[in-house]
Amino acid sequence: MITKRIIPCLDVRNGRVVKGVNFEGLADVSSPVALAKFYSDCGADELVFYDITASAEGRSLFADILTETAKQVFIPLTVGGGINTVADFDRVLKCGADKVSVNSGAIRNPALIEEAAKLYGSQCVVLSADVKRVDGVFRVFAKGGRENTGMEAIEWIRAGVERGAGEIVLNSIDTDGVKGGFDLEMLEAVCNVVSVPVIASGGAGKIDDFITLFQTLPKVDAGLAASIFHFGEVSIADLKTAMKDHRIPVRL
C-alpha cells in the first residue's frame, strides 16, 4: 500500500536556509544542499524548497543550489516561491525540480494552473493555499498570508484541481506556528471536495500530531513541517517509527 509521506520544508533566501537549524554532525547548517542530503538520509519522503528571495541575484543563487541539490539528492523535490509564469516553471524544472508549487501567482492568474498542467502534466503542478477562518468562513490569503483575497477557500481549491492541479498543500494560518496540531477541520473540508493528494501543513508540534492527523483523516496523504524538523524537536526517523507502531503505512 502507498505510504504516508513526511515532507520537510526549507525556506531559502539568497542561497541559504533561513531560520536557525541545529543538528549535531551537520557542519554547515544553513547549506540547503547539506540539509537536503541530511533529510534524505533520515528518511524524508520528499523535500520542499521555498524561495523567499526577492532579488534577481537571490533567484540565480537559488537556481544554483537547486541544481546542486538535484545532483546529490534522489527523492522528489518540490519548489515554490516566486512562481508567476510558465517561464518560472521552466526555470526551476530545468534545475531539477520535480514539482512546482503555485500560490499567489495562481491567485493573480488562475490560468497559470491550466497552462502549466498542459505543458508539464498535472503531476507537476502543486496548488499551495494559505487559508484562515474569517467570521467562520475559510478564506484564501495571498502574499505569504498577509492579504485576505476574500475568496472562499474550499471552492478555490476545488476549482484549482479542476484547472489541473495535481496536489494540494493546505496551510492553515490559524494553526501555523501554534504547534497544537494540524487543522483537522479545515483539512477534512478540503479532502471532501478533491480527489488528488492533500498535504497537511501548519500546526505540527510533536510526533502525536502526525499520528492524530493520519488516524483521524486517512484521506490526507502527507504531512509537511519546517521548524520542528530543523530544530530537532521531531526527528524524522522517530516520527516514522512511531507511525509504523500505530500501523500507519510508512516507508522505513
Added chain:
Amino acid sequence: MTAIIDYGVGNLFSLQCSFGAIGEDVVVTSDEAVIRNADRVILPGVGAFSDAAKKLRDTGLDNVVKAVADSGKPIMGICLGMQLLFEKSYEFGTWEGLGLIKGDVRPIADVIPANLKIPQIGWNALQFKKDSPLFKYIKDGDFVYFVHSYYAANCADAVIADCNYGAPLTAAVQKGNVFGCQFHPEKSGKIGLAILRAFCEPEVAS
C-alpha cells in the same frame, strides 16, 4: 557508457545525475550512432503516451530502440518509457507501442477500488514476482517512488515485480535484455540508485 535517449519528452536532468551518483558514464542524446554504440540504453518518458510514441516515431528513434533491443544490449524503459515497450496503450484512444514486450497499457481506474486516488503518487513497496539481475542489491518489500495513472496489463510473463495499490499493478518487467520500471529509480533514493547500479552490471547483459 549509458545512453539516455532524448526525444523531447520530459526533463532528464535528475536521471542523468543519478547515473553520475553511481559513478557511471552517461550521455543524454538523440544521436543514433551514440545510442547504438552505448553499452546500455535508457528510454525515459513522462506525459501522454500518444505524444511520446509520435515523437519517438517522428525522430526515427523507434527503430533505433528496436534495433538496440534486438542486438541483445540491455535497455530499460522508465515510467512512460516502460509503457512504450508494450504493444499498445488505451490512454485516451488506442495507440501502438514498440511491441518489444507482449501486453498493453490500461487505466489503473479499471482495477483499483473507487476510493483510491488517481494518479498513484508516492512510495510503494515492490513485491517480487520473479528473479531478476535488476534486484541484485535490493530486497522484496523495498520502497520506490511512483507517479502514474496507467499500468501495464496482460503481461504476466514479463512481470518481475508489482506493487499493491488496492490491486496488484505492474511495477517492473523484464523480457531478456529488455527491462522496464513503472516507478522512477532516479527519485527512489538509495533503492532506486541500487537498481540502476545493478542495471549497469555485466550479468544484465548475459
